[in-house]
Amino acid sequence: MSTSPLESWIKTKIGISAQEPLTRGALESYQLHRLRETVEYARQHSPFYRSRLAEVRCEEIRAPEDIARLPFTTTAELLEDERRFLCVSQGEIERVVTIRSSGTTAPPKRLHFTAEDLELTVDFFHRGMSTMVKPGDRVLILMPGELPGSVGDLLVKGLRRMEVEGIVHGLVRDAGEVIERIVSEEIHCLVGLPVQVLALARHPDAARIPLGWLKSVLLSADHVPSSVVRVLTAAWGVRVFNHYGMTEMGLGGGVECRRLRGYHLREADLWFEVVDPESGRPLPDGEPGEVVFTTLTRRGMPLIRYRTGDRARFLPDPCSCGTVLRRLERVRGRLAGDIILAGGHRLNIAELDEVLFPLPFLLDYQAVVRSDDGRACLDIAIETTAAAGGEAPPLVRRALLEVRAVRRAVADGRLMLGAVGRDAFARSISIKRTVVDRRKEQ
Numbered sequence: 001m002s003t004s005p006l007e008s009w010i011k012t013k014i015g016i017s018a019q020e021p022l023t024r025g026a027l028e029s030y031q032l033h034r035l036r037e038t039v040e041y042a043r044q045h046s047p048f049y050r051s052r053l054a055e056v057r058c059e060e061i062r063a064p065e066d067i068a069r070l071p072f073t074t075t076a077e078l079l080e081d082e083r084r085f086l087c088v089s090q091g092e093i094e095r096v097v098t099i100r101s102s103g104t105t106a107p108p109k110r111l112h113f114t115a116e117d118l119e120l121t122v123d124f125f126h127r128g129m130s131t132m133v134k135p136g137d138r139v140l141i142l143m144p145g146e147l148p149g150s151v152g153d154l155l156v157k158g159l160r161r162m163e164v165e166g167i168v169h170g171l172v173r174d175a176g177e178v179i180e181r182i183v184s185e186e187i188h189c190l191v192g193l194p195v196q197v198l199a200l201a202r203h204p205d206a207a208r209i210p211l212g213w214l215k216s217v218l219l220s221a222d223h224v225p226s227s228v229v230r231v232l233t234a235a236w237g238v239r240v241f242n243h244y245g246m247t248e249m250g251l252g253g254g255v256e257c258r259r260l261r262g263y264h265l266r267e268a269d270l271w272f273e274v275v276d277p278e279s280g281r282p283l284p285d286g287e288p289g290e291v292v293f294t295t296l297t298r299r300g301m302p303l304i305r306y307r308t309g310d311r312a313r314f315l316p317d318p319c320s321c322g323t324v325l326r327r328l329e330r331v332r333g334r335l336a337g338d339i340i341l342a343g344g345h346r347l348n349i350a351e352l353d354e355v356l357f358p359l360p361f362l363l364d365y366q367a368v369v370r371s372d373d374g375r376a377c378l379d380i381a382i383e384t385t386a387a388a389g390g391e392a393p394p395l396v397r398r399a400l401l402e403v404r405a406v407r408r409a410v411a412d413g414r415l416m417l418g419a420v421g422r423d424a425f426a427r428s429i430s431i432k433r434t435v436v437d438r439r440k441e442q
């Protein structure tokens with residue numbers, strides 16, 4: 001089994017010859033050099049960083065741990081006025097990505113990219129996808145791609161560089177139609193959101209896709225439940241890869257190698273850390289915390305120590321594929337998505353996903369915590385296959401109690417299990433799923 005293709009790509013990017021091996025030392029000294037360059041560049045060109053980094057002495061950033069001397073950048077600061085982060089004139093911006101969080105009146109988040117910034121992402125998509133497809137393959141992209149510079153558009157461009165055809169379908173609205181395309185257009189690989197791809201596998205027409213027809217699936221844009229990976233692997237006999245990225249990272253951040261044990265990262269373009277979400281202190285490998293990244297090659301809008309709000313940890317052991325690249329374990333939901341109940345019990349969607357998605361009739365669900373006479377109450381609205389009968393709600397209820405936090409909170413009298421049913425399910429596509437907290441609205 002081959003080493004992650006990201007390794008040879010990164011080696012070339014940082015200027016190491018084919019004869020020499022890539023070492024952590026060489027990569028870190030490149031990263032530190034780029035980091036100092038980024039700090040200088042951002043301080044010279046961005047009004048935000050001019051004041052934020054005024055006190056930083058670049059010559060003091062000599063070892064990886066010195067990055068902790070730099071201040072964090074937060075989403076709130078981006079939301080306040082992202083134009084303060086710009087390092088180039090508006091005329092040099094090729095694409096602005098606007099992200100609105102659904103169901104809120106919060107201002108949208110905007111990220112600006114130059115043509116060079118987008119090219120770096122296309123290059124990453126090209127190398128990352130070579131892990132799972134080969135020349136002549138066809139990839140159906142179940143993500144937005146109409147606009148130039150959108151994720152689907154950049155992916156198509158990256159795939160074209162290795163003679164793979166990327167076909168943008170967009171988000172799934174009609175699963176039957178997508179299944180028809182997979183068969184009639186001889187698709188080898190799917191790229192999509194975990195829950196949307198799961199719904200394809202559980203559609204009544206899913207049996208039209210012969211076992212072994214699809215060679216790989218890449219899940220992205222939201223945390224990927226292990227339960228969904230297991231269902232897809234069993235249904236289609238495919239290898240299911242995880243991609244980790246967010247718009248702020250330039251859409252792409254890292255991808256799993258064929259060992260499927262955590263992401264290898266774009267280490268020549270991005271510097272990742274995991275920090276204690278409370279104290280901000282960097283954590284050693286193996287300890288879970290908040291993912292933080294710094295752009296090392298971004299021109300339009302560099303970000304320094306940007307707090308992602310995602311929960312993950314670095315895996316302490318080297319990957320069995322043999323690369324020296326680090327491995328970030330699969331992201332386990334968002335820190336802000338935790339619901340803290342009286343008594344300190346924490347609920348999050350990633351844990352609910354692991355017990356609910358194995359239920360063979362479940363297509364999607366929404367979890368809401370509300371207040372009932374001062375006590376927290378968990379309601380679950382479910383979307384199920386047509387074959388699911390009246391036993392679905394009690395099975396969901398039973399599965400919920402497999403989550404330790406739910407079981408304990410129920411035993412402590414801090415949580416009640418409320419309604420489980422189909423009526424309250426509101427069809428919508430939310431990219432980042434979460435448990436909805438309605439306690440304060442009441």
Ligand SMILES: [Zn+2]
Nearest residue numbers: 004257319321
């Ligand atoms: Zn690997």
